[in-house]
Amino acid sequence: GGFGTTGQRCTAASRVVVHERVYEAFLEQFVARAKGLTVGDGLDPNTQMGPLVSQGQLDTVMQYVEIGRSEGARLMCGGRRPSGAMYANGFFHEPTIFADVAPSMRIAQEEIFGPVVSVVPCRSFDEAVAIGNGVQYGLSASIYTQDINRAFAAMRDMYTGIFYVNAPTIGAEVHLPFGGTKATGNGHREAGVAALDVFSEWKSVYVDFSGRLQRAQIDTADL
Structure with missing residues (x-):
């Protein structure tokens, strides 16, 4: 969910909270998968991740990459525009993963809307929930x-x-x-x-089709 639609989706997963027991093993596999994604023309059926929507959004993503670096997060892959002639006419950015991200860092607190995923370590289920809710x-x-x-x-x-x-x-x-x-x-x-x-808008409607005068609902004399 982090790199689909190049992260430009309100439900994109920009944070992944992983228990410290499996953190490094998960990170190794996650980075390998991200590096293997095919970035290219969104109309090409072989493309797995297309470009960003505009130059402005590309600039925003690149700014957040620099913010992540300055905050001390560990850049595992990406963090730049891909090279090559096929990427010259488009707003492409490599799939980017930051590791060792603290929950308080801006890249873990703010919406980026780009292919940037922060991997946050945790020590327990309760801490994972707290991190998830802490935005x-x-x-x-x-x-x-x-x-x-x-x-x-x-x-x-x-x-x-x-x-x-x-x-x-x-x-x-x-x-x-x-x-x-x-x-x-x-x-x-x-x-x-x-x-x-x-x-x-909801409207409650009561229809009396009996053709005769009815007692009020609260009149229970005959019960």
């Missing part, structure tokens, strides 16, 4: 686990409008109620049946 936004989150108890605890404790189990943070937006918490959205839900509530 002003609350749109989408996910957990990867084989422990059903942990899965349900995360569903309960993560303060987001959308939550996934063993799936990326994107994909359910079309057919399910879509919206976030905290500074994300306006409190309403779009898409799915909830869209009817956003764009309409």
Whole structure:
């Protein structure tokens, strides 16, 4: 979910919180997969990650890369524009991963909307939840686990409008109620049946078709 649509999606996973027990092993595999992504023309079916939408967004991404460096995060891959003639006419940026990111760093707190993922270490499930909730936004989150108890605890404790189990943070937006918490959205839900509530008003209607005068509902004399 971090590099799909080049990270330009409100539900893109810009933070990955990993337990310290598997942190380095996860990081090694994650970086290898990111380096293997094919960056190119979005109309080419072989492309796995296309360009950013504009020069302005490319500049923003590059600024955040420099912010990550200055904050002391460890740049594992990417962090620059790809070289080559095919990338000359487009706003391309390499898939970028920062490791050893502290939850308070700007790259872990602010929205980048680009192919930049921060990998944050944690020591426990509770700390992972606290890190996940420790931002002003609350749109989408996910957990990867084989422990059903942990899965349900995360569903309960993560303060987001959308939550996934063993799936990326994107994909359910079309057919399910879509919206976030905290500074994300306006409190309403779009898409799915909830869209009817956003764009309409509820009205309660009572129709008496008996043709005769009825007693009030609170009159229980005949009961």
